[in-house]
Amino acid sequence: MKLSPSVSIEHTETGLEFINIESDLCDAKIFLQGGQITQFTPKGKQPLIWVSGNETFSEGMSIRGGIPICWPWFGTHANAGWPAHGFARTSLWQADEVNETEECITVSLKLPMKLVNTEYWPHQSALKVEFVLSDSLEVRLTTTNLDDTAFSYTQALHTYFPTSDITNTHVDGLQGAQYIEFAEGPFTQQAVVGFERETDMVYTQAAPIQYINTPEGVIKVGRANSSSCVLWNPWIEKSKRLSNFADDEYKTMLCLEAANVLDDAVTLAPQQSHTLVTSIEWA
Numbered sequence: 216m217k218l219s220p221s222v223s224i225e226h227t228e229t230g231l232e233f234i235n236i237e238s239d240l241c242d243a244k245i246f247l248q249g250g251q252i253t254q255f256t257p258k259g260k261q262p263l264i265w266v267s268g269n270e271t272f273s274e275g276m277s278i279r280g281g282i283p284i285c286w287p288w289f290g291t292h293a294n295a296g297w298p299a300h301g302f303a304r305t306s307l308w309q310a311d312e313v314n315e316t317e318e319c320i321t322v323s324l325k326l327p328m329k330l331v332n333t334e335y336w337p338h339q340s341a342l343k344v345e346f347v348l349s350d351s352l353e354v355r356l357t358t359t360n361l362d363d364t365a366f367s368y369t370q371a372l373h374t375y376f377p378t379s380d381i382t383n384t385h386v387d388g389l390q391g392a393q394y395i396e397f398a399e400g401p402f403t404q405q406a407v408v409g410f411e412r413e414t415d416m417v418y419t420q421a422a423p424i425q426y427i428n429t430p431e432g433v434i435k436v437g438r439a440n441s442s443s444c445v446l447w448n449p450w451i452e453k454s455k456r457l458s459n460f461a462d463d464e465y466k467t468m469l470c471l472e473a474a475n476v477l478d479d480a481v482t483l484a485p486q487q488s489h490t491l492v493t494s495i496e497w498a
């Protein structure tokens with residue numbers, strides 16, 4: 216079904232619905248499950264986000280790649296058995312608006328709060344994600360407190376980036392930030408970050424722009440309303456334990472995630488909103 220000249224609704228063979236964009240500006244796919252973008256390729260350029268070749272696009276399972284939305288908690292929850300990275304990434308979102316101009320295409324989705332398990336999230340709230348697509352991608356995740364008491368949450372836009380060679384990939388712009396690694400720290404990041412082992416760092420007080428240097432070119436990654444970010448590569452042993460992930464795929468991806476975690480967690484008073492933003496482009 217066509218929504219605008221370059222935007223249509225399509226389905227995978229497994230029945231998952233996605234918004235397909237094929238325009239003069241870029242090609243992209245946005246899944247209603249998870250509100251998750253899984254492809255973004257500016258016209259005439261290399262893809263800017265990565266999805267596993269082993270991804271099965273199964274109902275209710277998080278998609279390994281793209282930009283999973285981790286909300287309203289990042290990582291594992293203190294309550295045993297609660298879903299890792301929250302429930303938003305496996306929930307079915309609803310298309311809200313599509314707008315196409317010569318400059319950009321905007322797609323927004325909402326998470327229907329009526330369907331959320333109130334044990335996980337007892338607060339009255341609204342959650343919306345907007346994708347602004349041109350030769351760059353901006354993702355804006357807005358939480359609004361509709362309750363009469365304050366609540367706090369953590370979150371991340373968990374972007375998977377492609378590289379043809381992780382050992383020849385570096386992240387510039389984290390120097391000077393503090394990081395926690397495997398529950399130890401904080402340490403101060405001294406140099407540009409390379410990859411030669413499992414990497415799972417949570418950075419705080421991080422600058423708003425990083426550059427990922429890959430053999431294919433330099434990816435500029437920006438954040439707004441976020442002073443924390445996460446850098447992840449599972450490396451050899453963890454790759455074998457991940458769902459929908461081939462053993463050697465750690466060589467061709469990394470995650471740099473715009474976040475609000477640790478002392479950057481968000482607290483919203485009644486009627487307040489917060490928008491976490493990430494932006495991605497070839498530099």
Ligand SMILES: O=P(O)(O)OC[C@H]1O[C@@H](O)[C@H](O)[C@@H](O)[C@@H]1O
Nearest residue numbers: 277299300373415445447457472
């Ligand atoms: O396998 P999941 O739940 O998608 O998580 C992937 C990774 O996500 C990262 O953000 C975490 O820092 C890692 O610890 C975690 O392994």
